[in-house]
Amino acid sequence: MKDFQMLNYIKNVINNMPSDWLNLTTHRLDIYNEKLAKTQFITKFENLFKANDFSKEALSELPTAYDYIRLGHPLSSVLEWVIAKLVGLDAENVISFSSETMPILAVLRTNLLENRTTRILYTESLPQNLNTVLLKSVYNYDFEIQQIDDAENIEAFDGTTILVSKHQTVKTNLKNEAIDFYVNGYEGLGSVLLMSSKSTSSFISDIQHVRRRETIAMTPANCLVALNAYIQQARFSPQSLDTVKHKAEVKAIINNINATSGGALVASSGLSMQYAIMMGLIDDAQQKHPGKAIKFIVPTNCYGGTNDQARRVAACLGNVAIVDLEVDGDNDMVTSLETVLRSAAREDAVPYIIAEIPTNPRVEVPNLDDLKAVLTKKRQASNGQTAIAPVFILDQTFCPNVQFLGNDGILSNIKTIAYVSGSKFPSGGKCTAGYCVANTKAEGLIELISAHLQLCDNEATNLQYKILAEQMPSMLTRIAMAYKNTRAFVNYIHSVLPDAKINFVSEVLAAQGFTPSVFSLDLPTKGKTDEEREAYKRALNLRLINMMIAEIPNESKYCVSYGQLKGCYWTVPATSTQGTTKENHKDYIARVSVSPDLDLEKHKAVFLEFVENL
Template sequence: MEVNKMLAYITKVIEHMPQDWLNLTTHRLDIYNEKLAKVQFLDQFIHLAKEGNSSTAALSNLPTAYDYIRLGHPLSCVLEWAIGNINGLPAEQVISFQSKTAPILAILRTNLLAHRNTLITYTNELPSAFDIDVLKTIYGFSFELKKVASPADVESFNGSTIFISQQHDSSAISVSSHIDFHVNMYAELGSVLLINGAENIHYISDIQHFRRRETVAMTPHNCLNALRSLVLLPAENSVTTNTTEHKAAVLDLIREVSGSQTTPLVASSGLSVQYAILMGLVHDALENHKGKAIKIVVPPNCYGGTNDQARRVAACSDAIEIVDLLVDGDNDMVQSIDHVLEQIAAEDAIPYIIAEIPTNPRVEVPDLQKLRAVLSAKRKTDTGSQAIDPVFILDQTFCPNVHFLGDSDVLSSVRTISFASGSKFPSGGKCTAGYCIANNKAEALIEKIQLHLALCDNEATDLQYEILAKQMPSMMQRIHDAYINTRNFVSFIGKTLPSAKINFVSEALAKEGFTPSVFSLDLPTKGNTPEEKEAYKRKMNALLIDLMITEIPDESKYCVSYGQLKGCYWTIPATSTQGTTKEDDKDYIARVSLSPNMDLERHKEVFLKFVEQM
């Protein structure tokens, strides 16, 4: 499209765009094709652009670009398309990041695994957090650095060339044909990466995967301001100026909800903070336990992002190995941890355990006293020396209100770091920011974690801090109210369809404080063979979800969501949250998440209608 015509169209899109483009963190899976992420949205968006149709209705009817804004969203797609169009590049060769350093790390990771050299060139100064020594010694990245006056001074190189420029506005981006990767950094907005040349097309999927797992796309608000800059409109003054106060309030709220008085860290997403935790722990291990193997223990069927990211970290170092932790169904988390810790102790290795409590998707809680005993047990290596005690990395997204970390709490004697996805209950779906906090026993590890959070430029944005400061004070009440709705719905299903298997916390666990608002539903099935039974169950899953979102479109969504302010969300973990999990470990059951604000009686009516159709 001719550039001036494109810019004029974008100006109209900014004026008429749906507010959901700016405010939603999760979108509908029923209008989303993961294999065509970004492509399907852009194809239809470009068709509208050619027609000059920028009506809010037309824009609202476009298919979902990505199922979660952490990965990308309508505004990031439009920004990348526009910058690509200006520079004669396809949209897929332009990738925006909230982080300024992440695009560089993504290229370095790809080249590490491909044993390819990298030359990083830059004008002025490198980002202050770009720690050359840590990137080489802890991440294992290999690269050369060269300061240049301009892109024209970048010489030919046997490997990949990266040129970093500091930009004031998105209209200044340009591509030099002899440079492989252009990283354009914006002080307040993030960065935009341009991938140049047909020989570098194969990097796209790896870089997108890095954005998906270790960081986030440029946020909608920042993309909007980048687009406004592109069409010479002033930036919106929606970003807070009271960040110091908001940040202090959020840190105090995290201490209150967790029961720990240590210093929390807040990142751009739950996976951003988890990446900082893992790299911080790897850093500590390499410094303080030289030569010892690092074992990351993770359930094979847990949330796909957690599982995948842990394996990605391990893939970059021969010193790191993944150990499967069986926690759901017929497997007991405590027994599994005991088994793997005995094995790791015998090898004199370093155990880092990642686990969700309650588990996902089976919503199971282990015996906490036995868990503490197993994690606290003194173990010996094969040579009789004292084994290294584990660090327990606890994903509390389902129940962020339960106190594990305080001096009198159940895991006070175990080095524990708790983290949670902020897009869930902390923000009620208003932003993606996540946080972590350690107990006193693990507090010394926070310094290293903070270093890696800064190096990856993954701290929460000013606006994310503002949203959390507004939303977190009501979190405890929202958790309580959502649990009441969920308990009510679970009881109704149990009476209406007693042959279904429902995975939810017991009344006794709820009295102990475990009040999630999510349950999994294993529908009754029929057939002569296991294959027939599985196929029938999957068919019933689809029928149920389709009926719910068709009959209650204003509240029920086919969506990967939890802790939202209103509505009810349905998904099949095996096709969404377990997207990268090994097929044999996937759970093809329905997962249902309820909010504190929904028409519960209407949902009961529709569920009864489903039972009558079975």
């Protein structure tokens, strides 16, 4: 009876759910309370269930669940809640993944740091991508594996036990207290991790953090497939797509845009892509430079996910360290690179540089000739030998149209891998998939990066490939149109509020192809002390953002994305994209993202009204 009531309720919820539940890839900050992000949605959803309220209005008013779709979203939260109800667990003990292997890696990571042993049991077979050799040799994970016939009679184990099995329906059971984690693989959809009620809250948080940084939650589309299977009491029935065709189209477009001809890789998110790049390069360093220190050189104020993930990788490996790179404001990227590369050379370390061009959120571009010079400079180690040349890992999400990697590109003589967040320009905000490609000198690294992308089962989903195949052909046109609108808006702001500091590319850089559609706005402030002036500016940021949303609700949004197809997105990087960046490196400024399709005159009019009320 209880299951029937829930089945009927979920059926009605699916019929009435807001379209954003399926289509939105980034969280709405206007209904988001970060401190309650992991609980507030489910608490209020549970109240609706008890009241049997499934109206579209009530569902639309539910707060943002988690953030983006990496950590979780409304449909993944509902799916986890359903499964938790079926098996008698708290909803927080059920975590969905787009990957079939990452829940296993999440437990292994926590146990590595806690010095716990792990036993992986399986019934039919392990996920085909689970490369146990790489997990031990590159990731430093320690575990034992055993196939079993009977999941009910498992002996106790001094450590953590994971049971891996495959399912074609939502319903499952927890039967044995000797099992700590159930990893239920849903082929074609992802997986669901169930933690026994004795699991500690720290385990839950650690596993959610893996999902946030190194992979993504089960996608909204796949969660919907699973929920529909539950409603119909049937097997999973994923959408049939021509994925072979879509993959070929997407990879051809990537090579064409970047002026490359080698392999292109597409991952479930930008951070999934970055994780495969990092682990692939560590693998390469272990093979070519065994025993040597590995230095990931990372901008201090870059996107918080990049910063956090790099440090998370280093925490697991004794020979990997993070080196801070100052790149914005009073710090020049090239000068800073010279300092850190000289230091890495002295230590005879393997240097890997992660950098955003243009930078985020200050939208700065280094002198490219100077950058080329510092990256190609020959240096000596303290032992007199030639230092190891760096690999440049370029995040060019702001300007994916710039051909850094071609044979005539500015970085053609430096081993360079470029990657892009697909939720931005490539898909226009329709999916989170990200991609990477290498120049000729770095093409040999793609095979290793691919091996780790497959190990993590983080390749783009079939639907993500379809979306990219549909959206990427228009990407260059959209970038050009969005830049045109952004330049016009920036020029207007400068004319009506000349005291504001605007961070945007110069006309000279734009002529070189750097045509982003995002700028940052440092509003004029006042006060007697630094503290008063900073507090006034922060309040002014929010006043501007709230005014834009109130006056232009159909276009202006309080959101962190850019490259979107329509409208204008506003955020404060320090409280969103720089969430895990050190406090003294955060930017409490307004960041504005302009699309190719918006009412520019209306945005100008509202901004003028804001200025007149200062």
